[in-house]
Amino acid sequence: MTALVRVCRACDEPVEDPDDAVYVGHTMANSGPGWPIWAHRAHVGLLRPGAGAVRVLARVPGRL
Numbered sequence: 001m002t003a004l005v006r007v008c009r010a011c012d013e014p015v016e017d018p019d020d021a022v023y024v025g026h027t028m029a030n031s032g033p034g035w036p037i038w039a040h041r042a043h044v045g046l047l048r049p050g051a052g053a054v055r056v057l058a059r060v061p062g063r064l
C-alpha cells in the first residue's frame with residue numbers, strides 16, 4: 001500500500017482501482033511541482049479538456 005490517492009477530477013471520489021484511473025493532465029501548484037489529475041475511466045468524458053489547468057494558466061498572462 002502507498003499513500004498515493006488518485007482523486008477523480010470529475011466526481012471528486014478516490015479512484016481506488018489503478019486500472020480505472022486515467023491520467024488526464026497536470027495541475028501546477030504555487031508551492032510545489034503540482035500534481036497529476038486523474039479521473040475514472042467512465043468519467044473522462046465528463047471533463048472539459050484541461051478545464052482546471054487552463055483556468056490556472058489563464059491568470060498568468062494578465063492584462064497590461
Ligand SMILES: [Zn+2]
Nearest residue numbers: 008011040043
Ligand atoms: Zn469519477
